[in-house]
Amino acid sequence: MVIGAGNAGMDVALGAYAMGAKKVTAVDVQRPAAFKKEIDHVKALGGDVIWPFFTEKIDERGVHGKDGSLIEADMVIISIGERPDLSYVPREWLTDRGMMDVDGCWQSTKAPGVFAIGDTIIPGLLTHAIGQGAEAAGHIDTFLTGGELVPKKKLDMIPQGCLSKELFRPQNRGRFCVTDAKTETDRCISCGTCRDCSMCLEACPEGAIRRVEKSGGGFEYISDDHACIGCGICSGICPCGIWQMELVV
Ligand SMILES: Cc1cc2nc3c(=O)[nH]c(=O)nc-3n(C[C@H](O)[C@H](O)[C@H](O)COP(=O)(O)OP(=O)(O)OC[C@H]3O[C@@H](n4cnc5c(N)ncnc54)[C@H](O)[C@@H]3O)c2cc1C
Ligand code: SF4
Ligand code: SF4
Known part of the structure; x- marks a missing residue:
């Protein structure tokens, strides 16, 4: 039960x-x-x-x-769910529903310099918490270096039709066992960013895509407008819907 x-x-x-x-x-x-x-x-x-x-x-x-x-x-x-225990937070920092009250930069509306994200705002999804955390880190950096906080533009959602679920490793097929539970924490949680699978790089018939290492350990996949013939293979093969085909003529 x-x-x-x-x-x-x-x-x-x-x-x-x-x-x-x-x-x-x-x-x-x-x-x-x-x-x-x-x-x-x-x-x-x-x-x-x-x-x-x-x-x-x-x-x-x-x-x-x-x-x-x-x-x-x-x-x-x-299994009655969980919500954050915010009893240590001053009541006036909270909304009527008892959650952290923040502005578009994840900063408390009542306490400048206090930032809150994820389930402290509203119980949501892991991907929300990750995205908000990444944004808040940028805003905190701006705050600490004396810059002006400007809310980030809301990104367009990747259309569901561009996501290829077949390419994600199926989880918990058949009987569940302890090793599955341990590997759960390692798996890609599909937070909507490039998984660095390099499928687009390998599939492009024109060699138009290249992977560029960025400072700080990041990376970027770049398509060369002059080499691209617009075949759409990268867009079709990408499991994350990263490549979007646009009519430019
Ligand atoms: C049973 C269940 C199933 C879920 N399934 C899914 C799912 O399938 N997909 C999905 O996207 N989301 C799912 N969620 C929601 C998702 O887990 C949460 O939205 C997400 O984890 C929120 O991230 P967070 O960083 O805000 O909080 P958390 O992941 O809860 O992290 C908060 C951390 O802060 C610590 N902490 C708490 N109080 C203090 C304190 N005073 N000082 C220091 N540390 C403290 C906690 O111990 C915890 O480690 C599920 C949630 C539950 C409860
Ligand atoms: S659309 Fe352009 S970049 Fe994408 S696979 Fe085709 S040629 Fe390569
Ligand atoms: S853009 Fe898509 S196909 Fe290319 S590496 Fe990233 S996730 Fe893989």
């Missing part, structure tokens, strides 16, 4: 099925926050998603609801 039917709860339910669970029931105090396709996936495997259900206690028989009901279970996993 899983207490909490958000996306993480549905992950837990699917993991339980992958590890041999015979029947998984997920409960929630409110309409489950998980995406419909996640819930449908669990239901298709025979799982139940029950709400509203308010847990009174857990004992060896299962989970007891506040309404006196009992859902029998031999294993209970609590």
Whole structure:
């Protein structure tokens, strides 16, 4: 049984099925926050998603609801999400919802020199936290060197059709085991930047793309306008949607 039917709860339910669970029931105090396709996936495997259900206690028989009901279970996993403990932050720095109140440069609106990103702003995605962290680092550098903080222009999202999911290594196929969990932390999390896979470099029929090492350990892939014949192979092969074809004549 899983207490909490958000996306993480549905992950837990699917993991339980992958590890041999015979029947998984997920409960929630409110309409489950998980995406419909996640819930449908669990239901298709025979799982139940029950709400509203308010847990009174857990004992060896299962989970007891506040309404006196009992859902029998031999294993209970609590997956009710996490949010940051900001109790050490002065109340006036927080929004009405208790999250850090920041401007477009990730700087606190109440405390200049204090920057906040990620789940302290709003519980979101890993990729949001990484992107905001990279931007905030730049703003902090500007702040410390006495420059003017200017919000970064919001980048256009890469169209989903330009992402080739087939080229990402599938995770957790079949039974889940401990080694999978360890390698999870090493894998590409697809934060929307170039993975340095060099597929474009190798695939370009005109040798128009080159990889340039930058100072500080960075790198850049550059396409030579004069050599490029506009075949679109780089754009098609890139798993991250980095190359966008543009009509220039
Ligand atoms: C169960 C679960 C599943 C998720 N699944 C996904 C997913 O599949 N894909 C996805 O994109 N996102 C997922 N997320 C969301 C994602 O993990 C978060 O949005 C992301 O980790 C937020 O990054 P962060 O740096 O803001 O916070 P965190 O990654 O939480 O890092 C904060 C760090 O600060 C430390 N810390 C806390 N208080 C203090 C303090 N006072 N002093 C010093 N250190 C402190 C914490 O120990 C922690 O290491 C999931 C979250 C949960 C809880
Ligand atoms: S579009 Fe240009 S850069 Fe891309 S693969 Fe074709 S020739 Fe090379
Ligand atoms: S631009 Fe795309 S194909 Fe080229 S190296 Fe980066 S991720 Fe790979």
